[in-house]
Amino acid sequence: MLAAQSMYGPDDRASAAELAGALAVGRNLWRLTAQDDLDRQPLAGRRWTLVADVRLDDPAGLAAELGLPTTAQPLRDAELMLAAIERWGEDAPGRLYGDFALAAFDRERRRLILARDPAGLKPLFFHRGAGLFAFASMPKGLHALAELPRAPDLGFMARAMTLLASQGAATFFEGVERVEPGGQTVVTADAVASKRWWSPQRPALGLKRTDDYAEACRAEFDRAVAARLRGVGAAAAHLSGGFDSAAVAATAARVLADRGGRVVAYTAAPREGYAEAAPDPGRIVDESGLAASVAALYPNIEHVIVRAGAASPVSGFDRGYFVNDWPTANPSNAVWARAIEEDARRRGLSVLLTGDMGNITLSYHGLQRLPELLRQGRLSALIHEWGALNRRAGWRWRALAAITFGPFVPGPLWERLALYARGRPAGPLVYSALRPQVLAAIEPELRAAHPNYHARPWADGFAARLWTLARADHGPFAKGTLAGAGVDQRDPTADRRFVEFCLALPMEAFLKDGVTRRLAKAALADRLPAELLHERRRGLQAADWHEGFLGDLAGAREELARIAASREAASIVDVERLGALLADLPQSEWKDRTAGQDYRLALLRGLSAGHFVRRASGSNA
Numbered sequence: 001m002l003a004a005q006s007m008y009g010p011d012d013r014a015s016a017a018e019l020a021g022a023l024a025v026g027r028n029l030w031r032l033t034a035q036d037d038l039d040r041q042p043l044a045g046r047r048w049t050l051v052a053d054v055r056l057d058d059p060a061g062l063a064a065e066l067g068l069p070t071t072a073q074p075l076r077d078a079e080l081m082l083a084a085i086e087r088w089g090e091d092a093p094g095r096l097y098g099d100f101a102l103a104a105f106d107r108e109r110r111r112l113i114l115a116r117d118p119a120g121l122k123p124l125f126f127h128r129g130a131g132l133f134a135f136a137s138m139p140k141g142l143h144a145l146a147e148l149p150r151a152p153d154l155g156f157m158a159r160a161m162t163l164l165a166s167q168g169a170a171t172f173f174e175g176v177e178r179v180e181p182g183g184q185t186v187v188t189a190d191a192v193a194s195k196r197w198w199s200p201q202r203p204a205l206g207l208k209r210t211d212d213y214a215e216a217c218r219a220e221f222d223r224a225v226a227a228r229l230r231g232v233g234a235a236a237a238h239l240s241g242g243f244d245s246a247a248v249a250a251t252a253a254r255v256l257a258d259r260g261g262r263v264v265a266y267t268a269a270p271r272e273g274y275a276e277a278a279p280d281p282g283r284i285v286d287e288s289g290l291a292a293s294v295a296a297l298y299p300n301i302e303h304v305i306v307r308a309g310a311a312s313p314v315s316g317f318d319r320g321y322f323v324n325d326w327p328t329a330n331p332s333n334a335v336w337a338r339a340i341e342e343d344a345r346r347r348g349l350s351v352l353l354t355g356d357m358g359n360i361t362l363s364y365h366g367l368q369r370l371p372e373l374l375r376q377g378r379l380s381a382l383i384h385e386w387g388a389l390n391r392r393a394g395w396r397w398r399a400l401a402a403i404t405f406g407p408f409v410p411g412p413l414w415e416r417l418a419l420y421a422r423g424r425p426a427g428p429l430v431y432s433a434l435r436p437q438v439l440a441a442i443e444p445e446l447r448a449a450h451p452n453y454h455a456r457p458w459a460d461g462f463a464a465r466l467w468t469l470a471r472a473d474h475g476p477f478a479k480g481t482l483a484g485a486g487v488d489q490r491d492p493t494a495d496r497r498f499v500e501f502c503l504a505l506p507m508e509a510f511l512k513d514g515v516t517r518r519l520a521k522a523a524l525a526d527r528l529p530a531e532l533l534h535e536r537r538r539g540l541q542a543a544d545w546h547e548g549f550l551g552d553l554a555g556a557r558e559e560l561a562r563i564a565a566s567r568e569a570a571s572i573v574d575v576e577r578l579g580a581l582l583a584d585l586p587q588s589e590w591k592d593r594t595a596g597q598d599y600r601l602a603l604l605r606g607l608s609a610g611h612f613v614r615r616a617s618g619s620n621a
Helices: 003-009 034-038 057-066 075-094 154-161 210-227 243-258 288-295 318-324 331-346 371-376 378-395 399-407 409-423 428-432 437-448 461-471 475-485 497-502 518-523 545-550 553-565 575-583 593-616
Strands: 012-018 024-027 048-054 097-105 113-118 125-129 131-138 183-187 192-196 234-238 263-270 301-307 351-353 487-488
Touching: 003 024, 003 475, 012 428, 024 048, 024 097, 057 593, 075 097, 075 183, 075 497, 113 131, 125 263, 125 428, 154 399, 154 437, 154 593, 183 243, 192 428, 210 331, 210 497, 210 518, 234 243, 234 331, 234 371, 243 263, 243 288, 243 301, 243 351, 263 331, 288 461, 301 331, 318 331, 331 351, 331 475, 331 545, 331 593, 371 378, 371 399, 428 437, 428 593, 461 497, 475 487, 545 553, 545 593, 553 575, 553 593
Parallel strands: 234 263, 234 351, 263 301, 351 487
Antiparallel strands: 012 024, 048 097, 097 113, 113 183, 125 131, 183 192
């Protein structure tokens, strides 16, 4: 199992056996920072045996809480984690802050505890069979066992293609389950039981002045970024023209400047001279100018513009399957992400900062305040916000009405209204390339399980953000980045304490007097340029993706032929629709929203899903 996962930790391997060979644990190690040189796992305490993939945010604070001396040689993260488990047992994950996946065996009560951090940035999978329980960081560790043949879970793949897959232990492989982000699995001789240990509370933080929220946000965000730079002298960072990655890169530059460190900030942009306009005037095709305005504020930021549009999104499927054990969700963006990771590797940078969770934390728009005001009967406040949004930001009355009243419209009626407004059907069949009969079979389950199946606006901002957190699992991709480029992805916007802080704020902290994303605009005024903070348009990533795709049409057609020849893949992927799309390519209308749905979403994601299924099923097509 360790050998099968050596790509995720090539520098050291260690294992230990317990209970006369009835239990075996081990770990591979990639030495990314100086602290990794001191790792001595697996660890055995008075009662517990531990292996963990861990990076703690505040080891000194945890040591103090445990009553451990802090003047001597500081304990390593895994040693602190073991001490926490020895003290608090199953309750220990709730006391831990950072990115982690852990497996701890209680030798006294003969039970195994598996747990992950709330953001799920460290993956953890398991298999339960007759007389066997096994766990591993990645599915390929489990597939090293003769007891577990590799096979795709077609039901899970079908649900995932709708983009509505959320909570649950199922994965893309049969017989492979996951520990959910913020979840815990307890294994005994008699049972396997899973539960969530992380359950944030609804908004409870009420401060006296609106400005107090921004000040508190700055303090929490500075702490979150600094925690991810512990022991790091130089880091890579994403830097788009948006709030989140810009805030991460700028704050990292401030933190590292105090120790003489630097940030290499990467901006993905279309090729120079790319003339295609954005699908609408509210989108920015090339964000490199806004990103450069951020980099110019910090002498220790080296700004690198990555133009990877000539690369084929299809040619990366094999690599993604191998390192991620997971299908590529957004092939067009994977092209530039991979280019950034590879450049960071060439420069010897082992840490890459991202801002993936910023949309639900730092830069949350706050628009759910409108239905909240309606539900509370605060009509004068609602009318005030409508007028302010119209005057200050040009929001149309129809859009404001949809956000305010849409959550309370019955689902079927909303679908009809959306069809009338768009003039074109919406929903999973449009963007997923899922066979209609397959969707029809799972649709009742999806409608019952997913509150936004009808794509209505949310009435509750707290619930909407929790659902978004649970919807995706970033762990396999973060681990794949480590294997593919030797780079550890870290996201300060997914920091547990920062997430909990943002979830605890009232909606007026994010929207007030017609100012959306109010928290970010106020909190980041001390570190980002005004032109970025007041930019109303949104970025359009990989605007020239179709150029790389058109340059590899032969590869796309070959992949589709292989999918069609795979019984398992063709059973869920609508190969006839994908064939028709490849036979009728747009001439110059790639900027059109319909082309984006048909090709960037349905075609690329359909090819990605089909590729994964045929590879997982062992097809030689």
